[in-house]
Amino acid sequence: MIHEILFYLSIAVILSTLVPFIRHDFWVFRIFEYPRLQKLVLNILVIVAILIFAYPQQTTDYLVFVAMLINISYLVYLIFPFTIFGKKQIISSLERSGNNNLKVFIANVYQENKKASEYHKEINTCDPDVILMVETDKWWQTQMDTLTKRYPFQLKIPLANTYGMLLYSRFELQDGEIKYLVKSDIPSIETLVKLPSGQLVKLFCLHPEPPVPQENPRSTERDMEILMVAKKAKESKYPVIVMGDLNDVAWSYTTELFGKVSGLLDPRRGRGFFNSFNAKYFFLRFPLDHIFCSPSFTLSSINRLASCGSDHFPMCVDLQYNPKAATKNDVPEASNEDLELANEKINTEL
Template sequence: MKHFWFSQPTSRQIDIKNIAFGLGLTGLIPCLLLSLGAYLGGVHRYFELSSHFKVQYFVISCIVFLLLSFARRKNWWLISLFCLTLNVVDVIPWYIPQFSGINTPSGQPLRVLLANVYSDNQRYAEFISLVKAEKPQLLVVQEINPIWSKQLEALKHLLPYQIVYPRFDNFGIAVYSSIPLTNTDIQYFTPYDIPSIFAEVQWQGQTISIIATHPLPPINREYFNSRNQQLLELGKAINSINNFPVVIGDLNTTMWSPYYRQFIRQTGLKNARVGFGILPTWPQGAPMLQIPLDHCLISPEINVLTIRTAGDIGSDHRPLIVDLVILDRKANRI
């Protein structure tokens, strides 16, 4: 009796393979076009929009690759492999652990909690309970309005040092801290007067510059240009800082945008996610569409112990929680 692999396929097997081929082709063509378009983000904002969904393209390209492998259509299988490769190189590296080769101090880490609370959200008690449970030394709150500002006064005994800039739109911003904030400032980088908070804290014998920022979402050409201008001007401001910078905020972009990558090249910062995964934060209510908009970008002299997202607090964003330490370079000198 011949092995199945060498036997003549039955009509049922042919039908199944044709179905697999049809499904694979249906997914492959749009996935390939969007994956290629993502690399043209600097050409037009619509292409840049397509760059944010790399995880979704990766999942679809995996399924398409398996379907076309089963269908045994070599040419289309090779195209699906190309599509899969386009997305593997942008997704998998975020899950590869990073080893600094430098000793990490054993002291208490600096815990940072970032939350875009959504200005219309009224689940104040749930968010306050999260903060009390996590006990961050630094809390960055975005979309804070006067009502949220009043409610968060309940945290004053835990986080007594505060810079609170509430607004009635979606761009109020605040930094709460358990350690003194010095050299505080509010800066604006675009004609839309979107505030960014600058402050310094002392941690592990070093000065860390905290920058909390929230650019406009790129929902139209003007906002798109404003977001990009804010990132560019913010990068210039960071390059003038002599301390260890930490940028925290809903940047309204993902790691795959050419404008994000330009910002990283300009500043030399690294994303705290590296080695820990994608950790999508928005939109909270649509898991299949979630992308990583909320970021903690750090100086190379700072190490990440852990980074994770928190649960539903009633916002369209998930909070981001990061534990940071300053790398001990002196301990590695000979």
């Protein structure tokens, strides 16, 4: 009985790793990209259990056991770049320079959550220059507008559909626009932020739909919005920061394609997972809230903050503009095949 359970569990684990190779936009295929760390842990536990309780005896047992070893090797390969042993994609700042630093705070508040005071505490802890809050309706705007004295520059789209956005900045915002890149009820923000040094930084704030049955059964619109911003970032004449709840994990093929097409860097690489979702269940946590930046930045700090009643943890990331860093950072590059794939996804008929 134990032998059969472990045999079929092994097959299930292997299949869960293979499913994301099917490049279909339907949520059943895309959702399996998320739990790579969980799959790795389960893979290890099953292998240990096989060695203890059901050591391979027949040829099929050995074949499945070898497949499990290959599977675990592949998962380690995928996850390794996001551990402290991986190569840092963006170098650390030698010292903090207030004139060229931009500290950002991002939070998916969970619209029904009413613990606004907890966010004020975390904002005071982070002391950011720019605050982005998503899933914010008019109630949340009322609660957060007490920040106005400290953060006088604002772009706000409170919505009741869980896709509202609030952007507060202590630095001047220029040419700020509310965009609806893919759907008429899902906004994004594009604006320039003026650092104390006078340097302008292009800021993109996103919160696309997740590929889940209750929201959207396909990842088509999410992928389209993410890759549209990737192209905009690549074409920008200013250094760029993209941030928000992208509803995609850091290691998915869409996020990796975003990095290649945009040329932007992920500060988590070489530093840790910084899983921001799900705050309520420790065994179901993934890095869904992202901050990407141009190669002309270094990293002063990155922190996941305390839970504030939402299903997402807030994130606080401190970046420093330093053009000399571009030659030292590990900049991703897109192949012709990558660019063709990105254009194909952007031009998909909905």
